[in-house]
Amino acid sequence: MERVVILGTGPAGLTAAIYLARASMKPLVIEGAEPGGQLILTTEVENYPGYSDGILGPELMDNMRKQAERFGARFKRGWVTEVNLKKKPFKITLQKGEEITAESLIISTGAAAKMLDIPGETENLGKGVSTCATCDGFFFRDKKIIVVGGGDSAMEEASFLTRFASEVVIVHRRNELRASKIMQDRARQNPKVSWALDRVPLRIVTKGDKVGGLKVRNNETGNEEFIEADGIFVAIGHLPNSAFLKGQIETDPLGYIQVSPGTTETSIPGVMACGDVQDSKYRQAVTAAGTGCMAALDVERFLEGQEIVDWSQSLP
Missing domain, CATH: 3.50.50.60 (FAD/NAD(P)-binding domain)
Structure with missing residues (x-):
């Protein structure tokens, strides 16, 4: 069983992976259909700190992934079809029925801009x-x-x-x-x-x-x-990628995950949310990365406060 699983590989998820890997937590990061998030579709990024001449979006995401891997983060390609947050350990189901269990979970699945769906877009x-x-x-x-x-x-x-x-x-x-x-x-x-x-x-x-x-x-x-x-x-709106949660976690009417003010803690202990899936206001790479750091620290504190339990005894 995994101590912490991260869903999503945008700036938020990768920053969380970097922090948790450096803390020897060996996070497992689940990559969706578009690893790297929305920045993969961005050519030039000029407003991310540290790059005076700008950087290509895909290059920035590749650098962050390599940094996480360097410290021991593990990556698994797969599309999450279902999660069970009603009991611990949490269960994540991927395509083809593969299941992963985890003591804690970071949801950083982002949001997608609504598109016009017209030729040339x-x-x-x-x-x-x-x-x-x-x-x-x-x-x-x-x-x-x-x-x-x-x-x-x-x-x-x-x-x-x-x-x-x-x-x-x-x-x-x-x-x-x-x-x-x-x-x-x-x-x-x-x-x-x-x-x-x-x-x-x-x-x-x-x-x-x-x-x-x-x-x-x-x-x-x-x-x-x-x-x-x-x-x-x-500019016709965004949709948070939270439908797969199927109402198991508190969201606003649009589907953005609700977190306790000043934290990334959701309505379910042990589940954190960061990045655009919980941010309908700023939607910037640098703010997403900041909440990714917060989520990692919140997960560390959560796990440190838990009693040591042999979860394998409760597995079927």
Whole structure:
């Protein structure tokens, strides 16, 4: 049986692995379908401390993995289909029925940005299409940008991007926005923001190897229109990767795992959550890494406080 299992290999999970491995805890890290998390889809990372010239997202994740391995962390590729948190030891079931038991668990499965699912979107992620204004806005200085979305996140990202862009066009499929009035007013009062409401995104158009704009359908006329832009930011929300928990742990209405303030402790003793699966506000690599450190320390304290039990006697 494992003392601690970490689910996920983004900045949070890998940081937790580094700390626990250095503490001789020999953590087992379960890699999902996309090892490295969302940073694998990011080309240039310029806001992670310690890299004055920036670093490629996949390279940063590879460095963190190698660091964890150096101290004794073990990695296992597999997709978690089910966990049983109702009794100890915790049971993790992988594809093909393989089961792993653990005294403690760190959930760092991240969150996925909701996508438009239109042609040209996936293949241009990191090449003009982005889901994070604070991550990539700097690359579009004095450029025209499209923000797709009608909620608070879209208004916030549009307002932020006006710091860099020459113009920000907000595209929304309806004529009315879902954003709160204060967020709408803030965007409408910004002279750099323009509007393309009641337009449905159809496909992303490229010019050579760069994004050239967005093809939309005007709902009022039924005609297709082309909005020229150098970058397209998709801001229609995120989904935390927590569905596999099947209601066994306390979450908010959107599925983000709830933790005790100032800790990574969940509603179940011995289960910690870190990174974007419990953070709907910041969603940055550096904040995720910070909570990964917290989760490792919380797990250490939890295990030190437990009575030494031969769990194998309770296994079937």
